[in-house]
Amino acid sequence: MEPADIKGKIKGYILENFLYGGSSDQIADNDSFLEKGIIDSTGILELVGFIEETFSVKVEDEDLVPENMDSINRLGEFVMRKSIEV
Amino acid sequence: MCGIAGILNKKEGREVSSGTIKWMLSAIKHRGPDEFGVYKNDQVALAHARLSIIDLSGGQQPMSNEDGTVWITFNGEIFNYIELRRDLLHKGHAFSTHSDTEVIIHLYEEYGEGCLDQLNGQFAFAIWDGNRKKLFLARDRAGIRPLFYAGNHDRFYFASEIKAIFATGEIEREVEPAAINQIFTLWCTVPPATAFKEVYELPPAHYLTLQNGNVLIRKYWDIDFSPEIEGVSFEEAKERLRYLLTDATMLQLRADVPVGAYLSGGLDSSVTTALIRQLNQSPLMTFSVAFEDKDYDESEYQREMARALGVQHHEVRCKYSDIGDNFPEVIWHTEKPVLRTAPAPLFLLSKLVRENGLKVVLTGEGADEVLGGYDIFKETKIRQFCARYPDSRRRPLLLKKLYPYLPAFQTQSGAYKEAFFSGGGSDISDPLFSHRPRWKSTSMTRLFFSEELINAAGKESAEGSLLGAMCSGFSEWPPVARAQYLETKNLLPGYILSSQGDRVAMAHSIEGRFPFLDHRVMEFCARLPLHYKIKGLNEKYILKECMKDLLPKLIVKRSKQPYLAPDSKSFFSNGATPDYVEELLSDECIRKYGYFKPEAVRHLINKCRKGVVIGFKDNMAVVGILSLQLTHRLFIEKFESEMSLRDSNMNIINRRANGTGRHQGKD
Numbered sequence: 054m055e056p057a058d059i060k061g062k063i064k065g066y067i068l069e070n071f072l073y074g075g076s077s078d079q080i081a082d083n084d085s086f087l088e089k090g091i092i093d094s095t096g097i098l099e100l101v102g103f104i105e106e107t108f109s110v111k112v113e114d115e116d117l118v119p120e121n122m123d124s125i126n127r128l129g130e131f132v133m134r135k136s137i138e139v
Numbered sequence: 140m141c142g143i144a145g146i147l148n149k150k151e152g153r154e155v156s157s158g159t160i161k162w163m164l165s166a167i168k169h170r171g172p173d174e175f176g177v178y179k180n181d182q183v184a185l186a187h188a189r190l191s192i193i194d195l196s197g198g199q200q201p202m203s204n205e206d207g208t209v210w211i212t213f214n215g216e217i218f219n220y221i222e223l224r225r226d227l228l229h230k231g232h233a234f235s236t237h238s239d240t241e242v243i244i245h246l247y248e249e250y251g252e253g254c255l256d257q258l259n260g261q262f263a264f265a266i267w268d269g270n271r272k273k274l275f276l277a278r279d280r281a282g283i284r285p286l287f288y289a290g291n292h293d294r295f296y297f298a299s300e301i302k303a304i305f306a307t308g309e310i311e312r313e314v315e316p317a318a319i320n321q322i323f324t325l326w327c328t329v330p331p332a333t334a335f336k337e338v339y340e341l342p343p344a345h346y347l348t349l350q351n352g353n354v355l356i357r358k359y360w361d362i363d364f365s366p367e368i369e370g371v372s373f374e375e376a377k378e379r380l381r382y383l384l385t386d387a388t389m390l391q392l393r394a395d396v397p398v399g400a401y402l403s404g405g406l407d408s409s410v411t412t413a414l415i416r417q418l419n420q421s422p423l424m425t426f427s428v429a430f431e432d433k434d435y436d437e438s439e440y441q442r443e444m445a446r447a448l449g450v451q452h453h454e455v456r457c458k459y460s461d462i463g464d465n466f467p468e469v470i471w472h473t474e475k476p477v478l479r480t481a482p483a484p485l486f487l488l489s490k491l492v493r494e495n496g497l498k499v500v501l502t503g504e505g506a507d508e509v510l511g512g513y514d515i516f517k518e519t520k521i522r523q524f525c526a527r528y529p530d531s532r533r534r535p536l537l538l539k540k541l542y543p544y545l546p547a548f549q550t551q552s553g554a555y556k557e558a559f560f561s562g563g564g565s566d567i568s569d570p571l572f573s574h575r576p577r578w579k580s581t582s583m584t585r586l587f588f589s590e591e592l593i594n595a596a597g598k599e600s601a602e603g604s605l606l607g608a609m610c611s612g613f614s615e616w617p618p619v620a621r622a623q624y625l626e627t628k629n630l631l632p633g634y635i636l637s638s639q640g641d642r643v644a645m646a647h648s649i650e651g652r653f654p655f656l657d658h659r660v661m662e663f664c665a666r667l668p669l670h671y672k673i674k675g676l677n678e679k680y681i682l683k684e685c686m687k688d689l690l691p692k693l694i695v696k697r698s699k700q701p702y703l704a705p706d707s708k709s710f711f712s713n714g715a716t717p718d719y720v721e722e723l724l725s726d727e728c729i730r731k732y733g734y735f736k737p738e739a740v741r742h743l744i745n746k747c748r749k750g751v752v753i754g755f756k757d758n759m760a761v762v763g764i765l766s767l768q769l770t771h772r773l774f775i776e777k778f779e780s781e782m783s784l785r786d787s788n789m790n791i792i793n794r795r796a797n798g799t800g801r802h803q804g805k806d
Contacts, residue, residue, distance in 0.1 A: 070746065073586065073739035087558050090583045093756040097555055102751070118554040 054136075059108070060129040066103050067125065071096065082125040097122065104128070110135035141200070142170030142188040142645075143212040143286075144298035145265050146307070147274050147349060148181070153293065155184035157791070159307050164188050165787035166306040167299055170214070170645045175791045176200050178210050183267045183274065185212040186791075190648050192216070192394050192498060198238035201794055204248060205233060208269040211247075213240045214299050215262030215284045216652070218390035223257060247275070252346055255359045259390065259657065263341075265297055273350040280360045281505065281656040282343025282632025285641055289338045295349055300642075301338050301474045305778055310338065312775050314767075316595035317604075319734070322476050323763055324582040324601035327633025329608050331356075334475035334770060342608075343632045360658070361610050362509075362627060364620035368666045376671055377685040379663065384686075387657035388414040391501060398652075399424040399497045401488070402452065403702060404440030406679060406686075406694060407503025407512070411654050413689040415501060416448050425450045426492050426500065428484040431458045432705050440694065447691045455491045457484045462709035463717050466765070471773050471781065472646045473638040476766040478581065478759040481704045486643040493647040500644075504635060505655035508627045509664035510679045511619070511672035512699055514541050519573040519622045520673065526565040540676055543698055570614040571602055573622030578602060584760040587735045587743070605629060619669055627661075639702075706758035710765065711747040723768040732771045735764055 060082060071091045072079050086092040092100060100122065101112045110132060116122075121131040144163040146155045160177050164186050168175075171188030178185045178201040187200040193216070201212045217223070220239035223246060228234070232245040239260075246254040247266055252275065261283035266275040276297055278286045288297040289310050296304045305312055313336040318328045328334060330342035341347055344360040371379075388411060392398055400412045402425040415423060425445055429438035438454060445452035462483040469483045470476075492500055507513045518541050525534045535557040566572065582601070585593075605625075613624060636653075644651045654660065664672070667681065674680040678699050687695050710720050722728060724744055729737040743760055747753065753761075773781050 069742060073736075073742035075586075075739070090579055093580045093583060093754050096754040096756065099751065099754065119558045120554075123558070 054108075056129060056133060059132050060125055062107060063125050063128050063132075066107070067091065070099065070103070080125070082129075084125075085119075085123050087119065087123055100128075104132060108132045108136065141190050141214045142167035142299040142303070143214045143263065143265060144186045144188075144303045145212060145274075145296070146184045147295040148183065149290075149293055149295065149352060152181060154181045155179060159309075160184055160186050161787070161789070161791060162306040162308070162782070163298060163303040164789060164791065165785065166303040166782065168786065168789060169648060170299060172648055174199060175789045176794050177791055178203070178212075178267075178794045180269075182272065185210055185265060185267055187212045190498060190650065192396055192650065193220075194236055194238035195395050197236035198240055199792070199794070200240060202236070202238070202240050202244065203794075204244050205235075207795070209244055209248060210267045210269070211240060211244050211264055213243060213262065213264040215260055215264070215279065216391075216393075216650070217242055217258050217260040217262065218393060218657075219257075219259040221393070252277075252348070252357075252359070255346060259659070261652070261656070263299060271350065273348055275346065275348050276341055277346040277359075278341045278343055280344045280362075280658045281627075281636065281653070281661065283636050283641065283651075283653065283656060285637060286341040287333060287338055288341060288347070295354075301333060301335060302471075302774070302778075302782075304338060305774065306782060311336070312778060313337075314734075314771060314775060316592055317597050317599065319476065319592065319767060320585070320588075320596040321601040321604060322478070323584045323588075324578050325605060325633070326478055326581065326630060327638075328475065329601070329604045329629070330633070332604070335774070343628075362624065362661055362665050364624050364665045365612075365616040366666070367668045371667075373671055373681070373684075376667055377681055380660075380681060381685045383657070383660045383663055384410070384654055385414055385418070387654040387660050388501070389418055390657070391652040391654050392419060394499050396498050397424075397496075398499045398501060399426060399492060399495075400450075401425070401500050401502040401651075402427045402441050402444055402450075403503065404437035404444065404694075405503070405700060405702075406682065406690075406697070407506035407655065409444050409503070409690055409694045410506070410682065410686050411501050411503050412444065412448060412450065413686065414654070416450070417689065423448075423450045424495060424497060425452045426488055426495075427452070427454045428488050428702075428704075429454045429456045430484075430704070431456060432708070435703055435705060437700060440697065443691055443693055453491055453495060455484070455487045457487060457704070459705055459709045459712040460715065460717075461487060462704060463720065466709070467719060467769055467773070468646070469643060470766050470769040472642040473766075474642070474770075474774070475638070476763055476770050477634070477638050478584065478763045478766075479704070480706050480709050480762055481702060482638045482643050483709070484704050485639055486646055489644045489647040489649040492649050498648065499650045499652060501652045501654060503655060504640065504651070504653045505631065505661070506679065506682065507699075507701075508623060508631050509655065509661050510682050511623065511669070512679045513626065513701070514678075514699065515573060515577065515626070516619050516622055516673060517541060517676050517678065518576075519618050520676075522565070522572075523567050523618050526567050529565060537676070567618050570606060570609070570621060571625070572618050574625055580756060581759060583756050584763050587739050587760055587764060589733055589736050592734045617669070619673070623665070627665075707747045707753050707761040710761065711744075711750070714748075716748075719769075720765060723765060723772065728768065732768060732776075734767055734771070740764060 171190040173191045174189040185201040203210045217239040220242040227245045263284040263286035315336045318332045331339035427441040430436040521537045538556045671681045726737040
């Protein structure tokens, strides 16, 4: 899958699931989910479930850090790295 | 315990009609189904629905002084009425009943508004002083009993519940957008705001006078969490706390009917129940909520405590559908949107108490606020500790110890918890430092607000309104002291004692009593050194230490488990969604009421139906949206038909003074 497709899928999921069908200008690829309050303290579980199912990657406990997960760009890069490992 | 209501004419010569009074009383009939009374003249009407607890034969209301110049309608209990009566007798006052109500009248005659300083109790009352042509309304210190008011050109209205004011048909009914904004951030409104435009709540520990057309509102008490008392050793403090709690419990057992107790399985209600047993060996009935969903169920601990104390224990087992099915009736009583379903099981619990023939229960509310029980205090302590050395990698590890009872929270990595808590900022001089992360995450529910609601809510933030209501000096206190004050002044009266307290208990004519909210206990605990209350991260340490000989080890050692109930699952489990939920959350109805974005609500509902993992924010949003839709339906759109469904059958006694006691004539 192309990086742009991955990010597009992630963005679609965020809009649908955390912004409840909001328009795409509600979030930029570099916006922090935590700072913008898009994902609350429990929402990360939903996000991980989505990543694992959609991209067939396994998210390890040590991967669960904001550096990997806290924006569309970071998540996209994380998924690409993981796909290469597989 | 009772319901009160009344009207003051601003213009003379328009006596309030009996029909209007009847509507007001029928709206709050559930609060006092035993007797109904009214006192009227051409200026004022005071009405009363009675739940007889003290002086069953003599305590009818409204009640007057000897010459009928001072009249009162009173909801609540004055626990130290026996002592006050004795003092008043020495001062030459003559009593014609043995009720606590009459004590307030004479105390008012003696001290005017200053009478409030001497009352130990939970109350809301209205006094008509005919000599001074003055109406005097007052509410207890902690905010246990409710009191609302409203006015128009001609009249001033007050009542225990807003629905009694609406029942006059003389006040516009409209939702207040700024208050909705407050609820979707703070969980409750900031008094005097209520969920409705131009209907106000008299804040706890305040009184209101209305004389010659002038309204005056004054605070008569506040709680001081700083500075800490000096020179009191831990041993002395323990002894003093035990004495105060025992004395408070003894006073609160005063009743001419049997008293029961709620038993949650936690420390606080175990303490109050154990103290009752210490003071009184007669049979005691206890009551608790058990959940079918194991994540919320505490029945193992409740039964353990019941066994240890030898009480006759009753429980209501709560299924998801019990919450979903009863939720509309619960909102009829809370009279405002809520972000949690937790009031619903307590509504069912008070029903169980009523079915067992009791009218009064003692409960453990208030201990967490004044003795540092909630995790938000530990969270504040840790965040403050981290803020001091922001580069430390070890300090944030303490955050792992927070909220052990929230499985969804616990499965997160430490890095995420840290990032979440730092979302509230690290500026400990921010007066609201302690609550920023919580409010930030709660306020994300406003994502669903429609443009109209956002615009109508205005520019003032909920946090700003709350800060404006804090006492002077608050900003200078240490962060945990500020956090305790915020909980005591905001969430305790605005949610715990109202939506989870008075309103759902009185729905079934049940009076709650709260030994931890005796003002002497509150004042003493507030000023204890913080490390007596939270030792390291061990909450309510002094309470455990001073009560452990009365309690099973299992209860003392247990870490704090706040009372929670299933939220979105109560409305969307196994594909069985109640009809009213489908209807109120439909695109059509969301659009019609105009508070939310239909498309966003649809996405949220789809998520609930799929039963995928639902986080805090989504749960709060579902409950908040549904309960605002219900608030609109019940109080704005269909208020008259809701009222007509309720039993309004009653015999109202007209009361007049005749010099020696009370003459009664039927209306």
